[in-house]
Amino acid sequence: MGNxxxxxxxxxxxSAADTAFIVFNSIFMVIFVIITLYxxxxxxxxxxxxxxxxxxxxxxxxxxxxxxxxxxxxxxxxSLVTGAIIxxxxxxxxxxxxxxxxxxxAFIVSRKRFLFRKQLSLFWVITMYVNGGLIPTFILxxxxxxxxxxxxxxxxxxxxxxxxxxxxxxxxxxxxxxxESAQLDGAGYxxxxxxxISPLCKPVYATVALFxxxxxxxxxxDAMLYNRMSSEYTxxxxxxxxxxxxxxxxGASAEAMKNAAGAVTPTSVRAAATIVTMLPIIxxxxxxxxxxxxxxxxxxxxx
Amino acid sequence: xAGKAGKKAANKETEMKVKITWKEIKQQKVLxxxxxxxxxxxxxxxxxxxxxxxxxxxxYKPAKGLLHSEFVGxxxxxxxxxxxxxxxxxxxxxxxxxINLVVTFVMxxxxxxxxxxxxxxxxxKVIQTISYLPHFLSWIIVTGILHDMLSGTGVVNEILxxxxxIDKPIDFFAHTSYFWPIVAFANVWKETGxxxxxxxxxxxxxxxxxxxxxxxxxxxxxxxxxxxxxxxIKPTIIILLLMNVGNVLNAGFEIQYLLGNGLVQSVxxxxxxxxxxxxxxxxxxxxxxxxxxxxxxxxxxxxVIANQIAKRNGEEQLY
Numbered sequence: 001m002g003n004x005x006x007x008x009x010x011x012x013x014x015s016a017a018d019t020a021f022i023v024f025n026s027i028f029m030v031i032f033v034i035i036t037l038y039x040x041x042x043x044x045x046x047x048x049x050x051x052x053x054x055x056x057x058x059x060x061x062x063x064x065x066x067x068x069x070x071x072x073x074x075x076x077x078x079s080l081v082t083g084a085i086i087x088x089x090x091x092x093x094x095x096x097x098x099x100x101x102x103x104x105x106a107f108i109v110s111r112k113r114f115l116f117r118k119q120l121s122l123f124w125v126i127t128m129y130v131n132g133g134l135i136p137t138f139i140l141x142x143x144x145x146x147x148x149x150x151x152x153x154x155x156x157x158x159x160x161x162x163x164x165x166x167x168x169x170x171x172x173x174x175x176x177x178x179x180e181s182a183q184l185d186g187a188g189y190x191x192x193x194x195x196x197i198s199p200l201c202k203p204v205y206a207t208v209a210l211f212x213x214x215x216x217x218x219x220x221x222d223a224m225l226y227n228r229m230s231s232e233y234t235x236x237x238x239x240x241x242x243x244x245x246x247x248x249x250x251g252a253s254a255e256a257m258k259n260a261a262g263a264v265t266p267t268s269v270r271a272a273a274t275i276v277t278m279l280p281i282i283x284x285x286x287x288x289x290x291x292x293x294x295x296x297x298x299x300x301x302x303x
Numbered sequence: 304x305a306g307k308a309g310k311k312a313a314n315k316e317t318e319m320k321v322k323i324t325w326k327e328i329k330q331q332k333v334l335x336x337x338x339x340x341x342x343x344x345x346x347x348x349x350x351x352x353x354x355x356x357x358x359x360x361x362x363y364k365p366a367k368g369l370l371h372s373e374f375v376g377x378x379x380x381x382x383x384x385x386x387x388x389x390x391x392x393x394x395x396x397x398x399x400x401x402i403n404l405v406v407t408f409v410m411x412x413x414x415x416x417x418x419x420x421x422x423x424x425x426x427x428k429v430i431q432t433i434s435y436l437p438h439f440l441s442w443i444i445v446t447g448i449l450h451d452m453l454s455g456t457g458v459v460n461e462i463l464x465x466x467x468x469i470d471k472p473i474d475f476f477a478h479t480s481y482f483w484p485i486v487a488f489a490n491v492w493k494e495t496g497x498x499x500x501x502x503x504x505x506x507x508x509x510x511x512x513x514x515x516x517x518x519x520x521x522x523x524x525x526x527x528x529x530x531x532x533x534x535x536i537k538p539t540i541i542i543l544l545l546m547n548v549g550n551v552l553n554a555g556f557e558i559q560y561l562l563g564n565g566l567v568q569s570v571x572x573x574x575x576x577x578x579x580x581x582x583x584x585x586x587x588x589x590x591x592x593x594x595x596x597x598x599x600x601x602x603x604x605x606x607v608i609a610n611q612i613a614k615r616n617g618e619e620q621l622y
Contacts, residue, residue: 021523032495039451043447130353133596133599134595158344159344159345188333218440219441240444240447274447
């Protein structure tokens with residue numbers, strides 16, 4: 001290993017390079033955090049600032065003329081309140097339905113002795129790669145009478161091959177002996193699913209529930225495509241989208257300005273609506289981290 | 304290697320499959336019943352729409368329905384490919400799909416590796432929690448924020464002005480040359496932290512003795528990243544790349560739809576938007592469906608090709 005002198009010199013050089021690396025890494029992380037957080041904090045500041053004052057520009061992290069007016073305007077809009085109720089409803093009902101059906105399916109295909117185990121798996125895996133596309137789907141929903149109803153949000157797409165595979169992978173990892181001893185005691189499949197497997201699957205159920213709930217909360221396209229004519233089934237994100245187009249479309253913007261008697265502008269109202277829409281998720285996700293990390297790792301497992 | 308082991312396991316499984324007796328089938332009654340319900344559901348919502356593909360080969364009239372409309376062979380496809388807009392739409396979809404795939408991949412791997420190098424556990428945790436945040440925001444919110452940031456009085460123009468790079472604000476949404484980079488940036492902003500999760504968990508499963516050995520050989524932190532971390536997560540990178548190649552054409556709808564406007568239409572329209580425009584807005588179901596079929600077929604071909612390449616190079620495969 002050479003002489004000691006050369007060795008220490010080598011070490012010094014190495015630690016200098018390491019220091020440079022640490023400095024670079026710290027700068028990278030600081031910039032990353034700023035770029036990630038700034039837009040959200042800026043929106044928060046705008047939402048708490050006087051609308052007309054915001055138009056002068058220069059609002060960064062702190063409101064200049066503090067007001068709650070934007071929020072009271074948002075909460076006073078009937079369409080947004082309806083959207084919020086529908087969004088909460090679809091998130092709860094959609095998540096429950098998806099969880100129960102995917103869990104049942106995953107349970108069936110993870111039974112090693114089930115007669116059609118392979119065929120049933122394949123039937124669902126195919127759906128990950130092939131689908132009819134927008135227009136045949138649209139015609140189908142129309143034909144089934146799902147358009148202009150609440151159910152179009154929660155019934156189609158309820159079972160998804162990806163979520164099923166995540167749960168199945170987890171169930172496959174559970175010790176087989178638990179099931180066998182229950183069967184010896186005379187337990188049927190329903191009992192095994194409800195009393196033995198499901199309690200052990202709580203973490204993976206939480207993961208899938210989180211994935212589905214976020215998807216439900218954030219979706220807007222189905223509201224626009226299938227329920228455009230039924231304002232009673234509008235969703236929060238779809239209403240937010242309408243606000244966005246009123247900001248970017250100058251004609252509509254001027255119109256909205258006239259209506260907005262002074263202190264609020266489309267930009268400030270939209271900022272407030274954005275904060276209201278993202279708040280529930282921001283408050284919840286930090287506590288569910290371990291669940292979605294598990295879920296992604298399970299989903300990435302080769303099938 | 305992994306493939307061989309897999310095959311062996313599969314063989315064992317078939318050996319283990321002793322005859323299933325009538326008694327067992329009786330016990331499985333409840334499973335069979337639920338399977339039936341689930342298959343009916345799957346057939347209606349996932350397989351029935353495939354029948355709609357027939358429309359692309361017909362002069363489809365809603366009044367006549369699928370069974371009685373006149374068949375026209377590949378006419379609709381010919382019309383589709385003679386439409387200059389559609390050619391541009393394919394280019395846009397592919398270009399944005401590939402650009403997004405490459406930049407989001409590189410950024411996620413880079414972020415995962417660099418985050419892993421942060422030694423203070425708390426700092427690491429806080430940064431990671433912050434990094435997930437944008438993933439949970441809808442595209443509606445993200446595009447709204449982008450509009451604010453890039454507007455005439457937005458922070459980006461302010462910074463550029465203060466640095467004296469420009470003296471008049473740039474109208475980012477009015478020039479075709481900015482559109483693809485904006486879309487790529489938005490994707491990176493939204494998904495870097497989320498996509499890094501899987502690499503971070505792959506990094507934690509690398510054998511620590513490899514790092515120790517590298518240290519003894521005099522490797523610095525950078526050398527360790529290049530010779531231990533990166534090779535360690537290579538299988539994960541490849542499998543994720545494979546999974547995403549088939550999605551290249553799917554990567555373009557929400558953001559392009561929400562950010563696009565008349566001025567940048569020539570670079571913002573993707574296949575999905577084209578389908579929506581022709582199929583739903585113009586009511587030409589046949590053309591819209593034909594464009595959708597084209598997309599599905601290309602996606603499947605891409606998945607198969609990616610899988611073959613992986614197979615030839617002895618890497619893990621998707622199926």
